[in-house]
Amino acid sequence: xxxxxxxxxxxxxxxxxxxxxxxxxxxxxxxxxxxxxxxxxxxxxxxxxxxxxxxxxxxxxxxxxxxxxxxxxxxxxxxxxxxxxxxxxxxxxxxxxxxxxxxxxxxxxxxxxxxxxxxxxxxxxxxxxxxxxxxxxxxxxxxxxxxxxxxxxxxxxxxxxxxxxxxxxxxxxxxxxxxxxxxxxxxxxxxxxxxxxxxxxxxxxxxxxxxxxxxxxx
Amino acid sequence: xxxxxxxxxxxxxxxxxxxxxxxxxxxxxxxxxxxxxxxxxxxxxxxxxxxxxxxxxxxxxxxxxxxxxxxxxxxxxxxxxxxxxxxxxxxxxxxxxxxxxxxxxxxxxxxxxxxxxxxxxxxxxxxxxxxxxxxxxxxxxxxxxxxxxxxxxxxxxxxxxxxxxxxxxxxxxxxxxxxxxxxxxxxxxxxxxxxxxxxxxxxxxxxxxxxxxxxxxxxxxxxxxxxxxxxxxxxxxxxxxxxxxxxxxxxxxxxxxxxxxxxxxxxxxxxxxxxxxxxxxxxxxxxxxxxxxxxxxxxxxxxxxxxxxxxxxxxxxxxxxxxxxxxxxxxxxxxxxxxxxxxxxxxxxxxxxxxxxxxxxxxxxxxxxxxxxxxxxxxxxxxxxxxxx
Numbered sequence: 001x002x003x004x005x006x007x008x009x010x011x012x013x014x015x016x017x018x019x020x021x022x023x024x025x026x027x028x029x030x031x032x033x034x035x036x037x038x039x040x041x042x043x044x045x046x047x048x049x050x051x052x053x054x055x056x057x058x059x060x061x062x063x064x065x066x067x068x069x070x071x072x073x074x075x076x077x078x079x080x081x082x083x084x085x086x087x088x089x090x091x092x093x094x095x096x097x098x099x100x101x102x103x104x105x106x107x108x109x110x111x112x113x114x115x116x117x118x119x120x121x122x123x124x125x126x127x128x129x130x131x132x133x134x135x136x137x138x139x140x141x142x143x144x145x146x147x148x149x150x151x152x153x154x155x156x157x158x159x160x161x162x163x164x165x166x167x168x169x170x171x172x173x174x175x176x177x178x179x180x181x182x183x184x185x186x187x188x189x190x191x192x193x194x195x196x197x198x199x200x201x202x203x204x205x206x207x208x209x210x211x212x213x214x215x216x217x218x
Numbered sequence: 219x220x221x222x223x224x225x226x227x228x229x230x231x232x233x234x235x236x237x238x239x240x241x242x243x244x245x246x247x248x249x250x251x252x253x254x255x256x257x258x259x260x261x262x263x264x265x266x267x268x269x270x271x272x273x274x275x276x277x278x279x280x281x282x283x284x285x286x287x288x289x290x291x292x293x294x295x296x297x298x299x300x301x302x303x304x305x306x307x308x309x310x311x312x313x314x315x316x317x318x319x320x321x322x323x324x325x326x327x328x329x330x331x332x333x334x335x336x337x338x339x340x341x342x343x344x345x346x347x348x349x350x351x352x353x354x355x356x357x358x359x360x361x362x363x364x365x366x367x368x369x370x371x372x373x374x375x376x377x378x379x380x381x382x383x384x385x386x387x388x389x390x391x392x393x394x395x396x397x398x399x400x401x402x403x404x405x406x407x408x409x410x411x412x413x414x415x416x417x418x419x420x421x422x423x424x425x426x427x428x429x430x431x432x433x434x435x436x437x438x439x440x441x442x443x444x445x446x447x448x449x450x451x452x453x454x455x456x457x458x459x460x461x462x463x464x465x466x467x468x469x470x471x472x473x474x475x476x477x478x479x480x481x482x483x484x485x486x487x488x489x490x491x492x493x494x495x496x497x498x499x500x501x502x503x504x505x506x507x508x509x510x511x512x513x514x515x516x517x518x519x520x521x522x523x524x525x526x527x528x529x530x531x532x533x534x535x536x537x538x539x540x541x542x543x544x545x546x547x548x549x550x551x552x553x554x555x556x557x558x559x560x561x562x563x564x565x566x567x568x569x570x571x572x573x574x575x576x577x578x579x580x581x582x583x584x585x586x587x588x589x590x591x592x593x594x595x596x597x598x599x600x601x602x603x604x605x606x607x
Contacts, residue, residue, distance in 0.1 A: 020579075023586030032529040036259045047263045 057142050062125045064143040065118055065156070066164035068136060068176055072105060075162060077137035079113040083129035091122035092129060116158040121151060141174045224326045233333045241314060245471040246276035252524050259528050286460035291363075294457060298361035302454075303462045306354035306469030310476065313347040316340040317479045320509040321489060322402045331509070332402065340401035341389050344480070345382070348435065352378040354469065355437075359454035371454040373443055373535055378435055380539055384546035385431035388424040391557040392417055392484050395567060401480075405488035409497035416487040420570045421557075423578050425485040427550050432477035434542070436470055438523060440530040441538060478519035479512075486515055545585065552577050 068076045079096030097114035099106035129138050148154040168174040254264035265272035320331025359371020396404045408415050434441040455466050489508035556573050
């Protein structure tokens with residue numbers, strides 16, 4: 001049954017009437033010219049002069065990977081293959097091996113990666129490996145301008161990834177991160193440093209009792 | 219050496235060399251100026267990497283366009299395809315031959331600041347030659363064998379042909395007032411009459427019409443429907459690359475320069491400036507001051523045209539044609555009528571100023587009746603109410 005629309009439901013929208021001067025559109029043009037010429041004269045440009053001015057990246061920017069070392073200088077990675085499994089681009093290849101049994105340095109470690117190859121060209125920089133790692137071993141740094149002359153050069157092996165760590169651990173932009181709120185067995189932190197909450201948390205709220213209140217966990 | 223310069227042809231050749239090289243360099247740097255101004259208006263910097271402030275950018279652009287592969291697509295009509303840009307540059311450069319760019323002198327040994335002096339029909343020559351420029355757009359679009367280009371050139375031809383009429387008619391008033399069609403004479407008359415003799419005081423409406431029609435002629439925003447990217451990829455110049463494309467834009471920028479010259483010469487007194495560059499200034503270096511004054515006025519108009527590019531939204535094609543046929547042509551006709559009446563009945567030409575403003579007001583009042591009353595929508599509502607019952 002098609003009902004005609006009732007009159008009371010119809011809203012007639014009319015153009016606002018213009019007076020004589022407005023109808024010539026000349027005042028509008030003059031106003032437009034004032035706006036554009038004021039942009040000339042206030043010298044506020046939003047251009048970043050790269051490469052003299054580098055962009056300010058957000059703190060969790062996903063750039064080139066690194067393998068973290070623990071405080072004894074050993075690689076943190078225990079070759080559990082979680083990052084290789086989580087990677088959607090299948091760019092991580094790990095070969096696990098037993099830690100040397102007669103080396104006192106490796107006394108409390110079972111496994112470590114004999115070879116850890118990450119293809120930076122295949123990687124889509126999604127950060128799933130960083131999220132999957134239980135030992136805070138693999139992280140993405142803020143390095144965005146990675147270049148290479150050959151494809152082989154961009155297959156980062158363990159030494160190269162560790163060298164990225166050595167370069168960036170003190171840069172201030174890439175602190176060693178953990179999965180906030182969840183300390184796993186092989187993390188070197190026993191407590192988390194205080195972190196400002198992402199959202200305001202009332203003290204009587206249930207989330208105030210979390211290890212890091214206010215953090216939006218993944 | 220100086221007897222060589224006494225030969226008029228040699229002097230004309232020298233003037234051609236000076237003028238054309240100046241124009242071609244100016245075109246290249248106008249493109250840079252346009253990019254910088256457009257950038258500043260949009261809160262960014264223009265090209266600033268090549269040379270200080272990007273001053274070598276036109277050189278880089280020129281070299282790039284020159285060494286680019288000259289691709290001629292397989293499906294084009296070769297002769298017409300190559301003829302299009304050639305006509306564009308040819309006609310616009312030719313139109314500049316009668317435009318004075320300094321204090322014109324006809325004495326044999328002095329530099330005539332005009333390429334072709336003593337042409338009594340200067341204005342008619344310019345309009346005739348620039349009307350030929352539409353061929354370049356039509357040929358460019360047609361020869362490209364491409365629907366978008368053909369559409370663009372069709373629209374462009376309709377637009378240019380329509381705006382030729384108010385362009386010519388707005389100048390009829392000026393020609394009648396100064397009793398001459400020669401650009402040099404018009405300039406000289408304004409200079410001799412002083413600041414109050416500038417034609418802008420007598421023909422403000424004609425100046426406005428001329429400016430709008432000239433911008434439409436050279437396909438500048440807000441009239442650039444024919445080459446806008448949102449609608450037509452590139453319009454008539456889609457299939458052109460490298461130097462052929464550069465020639466189209468050389469022609470367009472030369473046209474912009476020519477109309478800025480015409481605006482300043484016809485309406486704003488050319489090289490005349492109240493104290494420093496009077497008609498009888500003959501101090502040493504007066505010619506340089508006069509050329510500088512003219513160039514300042516011309517650059518002012520060029521900057522205004524480039525400002526307007528980013529100020530006014532583009533016209534729709536029917537609005538564009540409506541503006542030409544329904545607004546500018548009647549206004550220009552009425553303006554010519556006014557001038558004829560004033561001249562016939564012997565009134566003081568200064569009467570033209572209030573009469574022109576009155577004409578503008580009257581035309582505006584007539585033309586804006588519909589928008590002021592909320593006309594169309596109101597009548598639609600009244601019609602709907604009637605139909606509903």
